[in-house]
Amino acid sequence: MAEPTGYDLTHKKILDSAKKIFLKKGYEKTNLREICANAGVTTGAFYRHFKNKEAVFSELVKPVVQLIHQMYSKIKKESFDSLKKNHPEDLAKLNLNGAIEATVLMYKKKKLFELLTCKSYGTKYENFIDTIVKMEDINRKKSNAIIAESKQKEVDIPDEAMHLLNHAYVSALKDIIVHGKSEEYVRENTKIVTEFFNEGWKKLRGFKKR
Numbered sequence: 001m002a003e004p005t006g007y008d009l010t011h012k013k014i015l016d017s018a019k020k021i022f023l024k025k026g027y028e029k030t031n032l033r034e035i036c037a038n039a040g041v042t043t044g045a046f047y048r049h050f051k052n053k054e055a056v057f058s059e060l061v062k063p064v065v066q067l068i069h070q071m072y073s074k075i076k077k078e079s080f081d082s083l084k085k086n087h088p089e090d091l092a093k094l095n096l097n098g099a100i101e102a103t104v105l106m107y108k109k110k111k112l113f114e115l116l117t118c119k120s121y122g123t124k125y126e127n128f129i130d131t132i133v134k135m136e137d138i139n140r141k142k143s144n145a146i147i148a149e150s151k152q153k154e155v156d157i158p159d160e161a162m163h164l165l166n167h168a169y170v171s172a173l174k175d176i177i178v179h180g181k182s183e184e185y186v187r188e189n190t191k192i193v194t195e196f197f198n199e200g201w202k203k204l205r206g207f208k209k210r
Contacts, residue, residue: 011049013039018056022115027057028122057123061116064109065125071102072132076139083146091143092198099173099194100187106177107186117174129170136166140201147205157204169197 004012017039021030032053036046050056075098082090106113120126140162172193180186 007049010039010041010045013041014046014049014056015060018053019060019111019115022057022060022119023111026119026121027053054123057115057120057125061112061120061125064106064112064116065128067105067109068102068132071098071105072135074098075102079139079143080146083143083150091147092195092202095198096191096194100190103173103177103180103186103190104183107180107183110177110180114178118178129174130167133163133167133170136170137163140166144205165197165200169193 014035018030018035021035021038030053032046033043035053035056036043039046050059075094078098079091079094082094116125117129120128137159141159144157173190176186176189176193180189
């Protein structure tokens, strides 16, 4: 592949500079002039490529955001297909395989994932983890309802407890990626954490509010 030149080269320099500084300081504390100085471009040149520093941040993390949503949709579809076929016993295995696939892939994009989940305060992505947790709340509630209907067994976990557990799980996976030392580390710890939560959910099915 040919090296970028002209407009493309300047664009790449700005992105590379912004990525480095965002990772060091976070979005909110990063100064646009510092991005320009580090990239070796003028502010005038910057504005020919981006509207503002948030536009740079968005271009950096958007592919990761899209990938996470694609993977989440895939895992969700596989899980509900299994439940609709009355195979709830496959759900834990699907969750485990999907979690490992997702964390390993994000580990390969670790710096951009860290930007998105740890350095995005002040951008529209600052609550991204909470957005994923809310999606998990909705899907967990739906899956519990399907399991309850198929087994004629009440699954009545309080919404607040479900949210806390989902938040703990998603946060744990995030930390595994951000603090990961190797792909093997990510796989092993994702397996441990996911199996722990799978067993917890299994035990909670049949819980009744008092």
